[in-house]
């Protein structure tokens with residue numbers, strides 16, 4: 139047992155522990171973040187990526203993408219921008235909901251995001267990136283982070299990445315979240331943790347590492363790879379096990395040993411209930427199905443839960459099929475994989 143990542147301080151604000159929920163479209167909405175808050179163990183949560191247009195037009199205190207409850211604690215808004223938006227107008231609306239910080243998405247490789255010239259496409263374009271960061275920094279006095287991948291080219295990426303680090307530092311970014319895959323990898327291949335050290339060596343900014351971290355043991359066994367980091371971020375595994383932060387906090391970040399047995403049926407039911415509170419029923423069904431795809435990985439025969447839920451044509455069918463599976467004392471899997479989802 140040793141303590142790592144006990145806290146990180148960004149712009150004089152401590153975050154304890156230095157452990158973050160990753161932004162995930164379709165997953166990290168207000169209902170899911172509310173569920174995660176039941177278990178605690180994290181330092182801060184991220185929304186899914188929020189388009190400039192939605193931030194201008196939506197009621198931010200009401201929309202399930204931006205609304206925050208006190209129980210969630212520190213929440214970052216992740217922005218998806220191309221740089222062509224009226225960034226000042228967007229940022230002028232945000233303080234009404236007072237997020238803890240703003241993050242810029244520079245990693246999303248999806249073709250529809252590329253078409254918008256945002257995500258990884260903004261990361262590629264030095265001039266537009268520099269201008270966008272400059273406008274963000276000028277109009278946002280709070281914490282500003284960026285989330286990126288390694289870049290496009292697995293051979294020459296270091297040269298280009300160094301340029302980005304200079305831009306981030308020059309534009310007053312407070313921390314860099316790195317998901318060490320290349321753009322074309324999407325979520326395939328493995329996250330290349332071995333590059334964290336090189337990145338941390340080449341910048342004065344704190345690096346928060348992300349990608350394929352599933353168990354505290356991985357951090358313990360690969361201490362040399364993770365120790366250059368100032369914090370770490372969990373994505374898919376948090377959707378499989380919304381209580382996972384507490385396990386990491388207990389084993390990695392602090393000397394606590396708070397454990398409560400998990401009631402798998404209750405956790406799913408809470409997510410179901412909260413999603414229906416925040417979304418209209420026709421939207422809620424898709425969100426619950428998406429969560430259940432991950433949640434099903436907890437079980438030895440999870441594909442049965444997955445198929446039953448995906449096939450449900452109504453919320454009632456979905457609820458009944460999930461309850462039939464979960465109330466039948468399903469065998470829990472010891473080795474959880476998030477590959478392929």
Ligand SMILES: Cc1cc2nc3c(=O)[nH]c(=O)nc-3n(C[C@H](O)[C@H](O)[C@H](O)COP(=O)(O)O)c2cc1C
Pocket residue numbers: 160161162163164165186187216243244245246285317348349350351371372373374375479
């Ligand atoms: C369903 C899904 C949606 C995602 N949406 C976003 C997003 O909105 N913004 C972002 O920066 N990354 C997004 N990601 C990437 C995650 O934040 C994270 O970088 C990636 O899943 C690797 O971390 P993990 O191995 O802990 O899941 C998404 C990933 C998944 C699986």
